[in-house]
Amino acid sequence: MALSASLDGEACSVSLPGPLSLDGGGSLAPVDIAYEAYGALNADKSNAILICHALTGDQHVASTHPRTGKPGWWSRMVGPGKPVDPERHFIVCANVLGSCMGSSGPASAADDGKPYGMRFPVITIRDMVRAQAMLLDHLGIERLEAVIGGSMGGMQVLEWAACYPNRVGAAVAIATAARHSAQNIAFHEVGRQAIMADPAWHGGNYYAHDAVPTKGLSVARMAAHITYLSEEGLTEKFGRRLQARDAKSFGFDADFQVESYLRHQGISFVDRFDANSYLYITRAMDYFDLAEEHGGLLANAFADSRTRFCVISFDSDWLYPTSESRLIVKALNAAGAEVSFVELSSPFGHDAFLLDTPEMNATIDGFLRAGERS
Amino acid sequence: MPDLRPDLAIIAAQIPKGARVLDIGCGAGDLMAALRDEKHVDARGVELDPTAVAEAMARGLSVVQGDADTDLADYPDGAFDYAVLSQTLQTTRAPHAILDQLLRIAPRAFVSFPNFAYWRVRMSLLFGGRMPVTQALPVSWYETDNIHHVTIDDFRALLRERGTSVEDAWYLTGARQRSAAAANLMAEQAVFLLGR
Numbered sequence: 288m289a290l291s292a293s294l295d296g297e298a299c300s301v302s303l304p305g306p307l308s309l310d311g312g313g314s315l316a317p318v319d320i321a322y323e324a325y326g327a328l329n330a331d332k333s334n335a336i337l338i339c340h341a342l343t344g345d346q347h348v349a350s351t352h353p354r355t356g357k358p359g360w361w362s363r364m365v366g367p368g369k370p371v372d373p374e375r376h377f378i379v380c381a382n383v384l385g386s387c388m389g390s391s392g393p394a395s396a397a398d399d400g401k402p403y404g405m406r407f408p409v410i411t412i413r414d415m416v417r418a419q420a421m422l423l424d425h426l427g428i429e430r431l432e433a434v435i436g437g438s439m440g441g442m443q444v445l446e447w448a449a450c451y452p453n454r455v456g457a458a459v460a461i462a463t464a465a466r467h468s469a470q471n472i473a474f475h476e477v478g479r480q481a482i483m484a485d486p487a488w489h490g491g492n493y494y495a496h497d498a499v500p501t502k503g504l505s506v507a508r509m510a511a512h513i514t515y516l517s518e519e520g521l522t523e524k525f526g527r528r529l530q531a532r533d534a535k536s537f538g539f540d541a542d543f544q545v546e547s548y549l550r551h552q553g554i555s556f557v558d559r560f561d562a563n564s565y566l567y568i569t570r571a572m573d574y575f576d577l578a579e580e581h582g583g584l585l586a587n588a589f590a591d592s593r594t595r596f597c598v599i600s601f602d603s604d605w606l607y608p609t610s611e612s613r614l615i616v617k618a619l620n621a622a623g624a625e626v627s628f629v630e631l632s633s634p635f636g637h638d639a640f641l642l643d644t645p646e647m648n649a650t651i652d653g654f655l656r657a658g659e660r661s
Numbered sequence: 662m663p664d665l666r667p668d669l670a671i672i673a674a675q676i677p678k679g680a681r682v683l684d685i686g687c688g689a690g691d692l693m694a695a696l697r698d699e700k701h702v703d704a705r706g707v708e709l710d711p712t713a714v715a716e717a718m719a720r721g722l723s724v725v726q727g728d729a730d731t732d733l734a735d736y737p738d739g740a741f742d743y744a745v746l747s748q749t750l751q752t753t754r755a756p757h758a759i760l761d762q763l764l765r766i767a768p769r770a771f772v773s774f775p776n777f778a779y780w781r782v783r784m785s786l787l788f789g790g791r792m793p794v795t796q797a798l799p800v801s802w803y804e805t806d807n808i809h810h811v812t813i814d815d816f817r818a819l820l821r822e823r824g825t826s827v828e829d830a831w832y833l834t835g836a837r838q839r840s841a842a843a844a845n846l847m848a849e850q851a852v853f854l855l856g857r
Contacts (some may be wrong), residue, residue, distance in 0.1 A: 385789045597718065616725055617735040625705075626723040629714045659719020 289329035290426060293365075294373040294580075298323055300389050303421050310411040310574075320379050320422045321389025322346050322381035325365065326373030328428070335428045336371055336655075337419065338380040339443035342511075342568055343560055345534035348380040354559045363643060364435075369437065370652035375659075379426070383443075384418040385410045385567040391418075393563035394494065405491035410567060412439070412575045416446040418492040420454070430454050433655060436609065436642035439568070442487035442575050443563030445615065448596070449577060449588040457595040459651055462604050462640045464611035465585055465618070466576035471606070474514055475569040478507030482562045491563055499628070504562040505553030512552045517603035517636030521545060578618075585618035592619075596626040597654045599640075599647060607638040627654065665695055667836040668747055668773035668852045675771070675829075675854065676702060683707070683728050683766060685759075686749030690717035698720070703739075707732060730754045735764035741767040746852075750774045752806040757819065764857050769828065773841040773852040778812035778845045779834075796835070796851040813845045816853070829854040 290298075298321070302595075305316030323346045328335060338348050338361065345352070349366045365371040371378055382390040385407070422433070434447045434455055441463025448458040458521035459640045464471070480486055485503030489496045513521075525545040529535070532542065541547040581587035581629065596619055600612035609630045619626040633639035643647040665673055666680030669692045674765040676682060678700045684693050691712075696702035706724035708714050725732070729746070730753050750756050751774050763770035775797035776782075785793035792802040800806070813832065820827060832839040832848035833849040840847040 345747055595723070606806070607808075620725070620735050620740075623737075623740060625723045626725060627714070627718045627723050628727070629711050629716075629718065630726055631711060646711075646715055650718050653715070653719025657719070660721065 290324070290377060290428075291543040292324035292373075292377075294325060295474055296323045296325045296347075298346070300351075300355075301422065302329065303425055307414065307418055309313060309414050310407045310576065310582065311406050311414075314390060315408060316386075316393075318384070318421060319389065319395060320381050320384075320418060321393045323348060324377055325367060325377050325378040326350060328370050328377040332428060333430070333432060333555060334375065334376045334606035335379065335431050337423070337431050337434045337447070338365060338371065338378060339419075339434060339440035339447075340380060340383065341436070341440050342572065343508075343556070343565070345386065345442070346380045346382045347388075352559075355486060355555075360641060363604045363641075364651070366545045370648050370655060376429075376432065379423070379428075381419055383415045383439075384469055385415070387561035392561065393491070393567055394561045400586050402492075402494040402651065404494060404563060407563070407567060409570055409574075411571050412442045412446050413632075414578065415571065416443050417448075418449055419443070420451060423454075431456060431458060431503075432658065433457040434604040435459040435651070436463075436636065437463075438463055439572055441607075442572065442577075444462055445577055445588070446575075448592060448594045452594060457511060457597065457655065459597045459599070459654065460612075460615065461599045461603055461647070462607050462637055463615075463617050464607045465588075466578060467573050468611075472573045474510060475573055479566050479569060481506040481510070482566060483587045485562075488562065491566075493562070499557065500562045501554075504557045504560065504565060505550075506560075507553075507565060508560075509549040509553040510550060514606045515636060517605065517634060519603060520530040520634050520636050524548075525528075545605065585614065585655075588619035589619055589622040589624045592622060592624045593657060595654075596623065596624055597651065598626060598628040600630045601630075601633045601644075601651065602630055602634070602640040603633055603635065604637040604639065662792070665691060665724075665748075667830075667833050668838075668850055669695075671697070671746055671831050671833075671852050672747065672771045672773070674742055676700065680746060681740070682743045683736065683745070683765070684739040684745045685733065686746060686752070687713075687717065687722075687724060689713045690720055690722040690724060692745065692747065693717070694720055694725075695721045696709060729759055729762075733759065733766065736762075736766045738765055739768065742769065743767050746770065746771045748775065751809050751811055754807065756809050756811070757823070760823065760825065760855070762818075764825070764855060768857055770855045771852060772816075772855060774811055774816065775807070775850045776813045776845065776848050777810040777830075778814065778848045779847075780846050783846075795849070801844040811850060813851045816851070820855070826856040827853055828856045 306314035441460035482503035485500035489501040578585040693704035832844035
C-alpha cells in the first residue's frame, strides 16, 4: 500500500474483519473505521503520528468538516508549518469507535441491517485504542513517532502508551486525566439523562421513529459546554450583557447573551452528532481509570516504558485540572519514564488546547523535533 | 563544557559518564544539555518557571514543572545517581527538608548557593547599610527569589548538625577557586558534594 495522502488530507474508510474483543465482554466484527491521512510515510516508516480526537471530535483534524463547513478542529496544530506537519509527518486521525462520523457506532447498521441503537456494546477508551491499533496494522504502521491528543484524546494517548509501549515513541497528553473523577462522571450523567428523558429518544431507537432527541442532546451539549470554558472566559465574553434587548424581559426567553450562546451551541451540535454516540462515548470516558486497569497503581501502567512523555495542562481548566496532570506525571516519575510537564497559562479553560495557544504549539514543536533529532 | 556558569561547570566536570541525574531548579536546562551532549547522562529536570520549562522541553530535555518544596516527594528512593540543586537552596521554603529529599532520591547531591558572608556583601551591609546587590546576588531585596540567605559557615554548621557528610567542596569567586579556610570571607559562592 502506498502510504501517502495529500497535504490537505484525504478522507478514507476501511472495514476491518475483526473481531475486536471488547473490555465489556463480547466482540465486534466487522469494525468500520473512518480516518483521514495527511503527508507521506517515509522509507523507514518512522514518521507516523496518530492524532486522537476528543468526545465530539472526529477525523477531520485539519480539513473542512463535511457537515458544518468549518475548518478542521485542530488546524492550528496540524498542517504545513505547524508542529504536526504533513511535509514532515505521515498523520493519521481516526474517528473513534462508538462515534458517528463513519466508524462503527450505535447509528451503524447491525447484522439485521437496522441501526444498532442500544444494542451496540458499551465500549471503553481501551477498546477505541485497540481499534486504532487494528487500523495501524492494516496500514502497515508498526511504530508511531508520536501519539497526540487532548481531553478524551489525551486519555487515548495514555492508553496507547500503556497498551502498546513498544509502538509509541512519544506521547503527548494535553488537558487530560488518567481517570474520570466523580465530578466528571456527574456532568456526563446530567447530559445522558437529558437525552434519555427526551421522548424522541424512544429507548435509543429513534432511528426507526424518524425522530431525533434534539432537545435532550442540545441540553447535554449546553451543560457540557459550560465545563469547557472558564468562569473568567465566560465573564469576559458575555458578562451579564443582555441579548439584543435593552431591558430584562421578565420572562424565560434568552435574555442574557450567555443563554443565547449556549442555546446556539446546543442546537448546532444536534446537526452534527448522534445522541446515542454521545451516550456511548461519555460512558467510555466515565469508565476510564488507567490505574484500575493496572492493579490500582497508575505507575504500573507505564512500567519499563521507553516512551517519551509530554504532559500539558492549563491553569484555567477545571474539567481536567492541573492536579490530574500532576498525578500522571507523578506516576510516570515513579515508573522512571522520561516525562516533561508544563502548566500553561490561558484564559480559555479546558478548550484552550483547541484554541490559539502559541506556547502549547511551541512546546509540542520542540518536543517532537527533539525526538526526531535523536 | 560550553559556557556553563562556574558552579555548573564544576558539577558537570564531576559527574561521571552515563550517570542518572536529577537537576532541581534546572532553569532552561543548560547543565542538563551539557551533560547529555558530552557525557551521555540521563538527565531529568524540575523547574518552577513555565517559560524555562517550555524552553528546556524545546531542547529535547525532560523537564517537569514543579516546586522543589513540594514535588520532590514524588520521586522514588534512589531513583538517581546524583541530585543537583544549583543556586536554588536559598529560594526554598524549607532548605533543610530539601537536603533530606536530595539524599533520599540520590546517594550523592551537588548543592551550590551564593555566600552571604562574602566580603563584598559584608561591606555593602557594614558601610552602605544596604542589602547587597552583587554578581552572585544580582537582584534587589524586594524582587529577589532568595528567601533564606545563607553563608558557607551556616551551611557547614547545618551539615554538621544533621550528620550529612561532605565528600567535596569548591569555593568560587567568579570562576576562580578559593581555599576552604578563607572561603566564608573570600568566596562568592560554594559548591558542595554531599553524601548520605
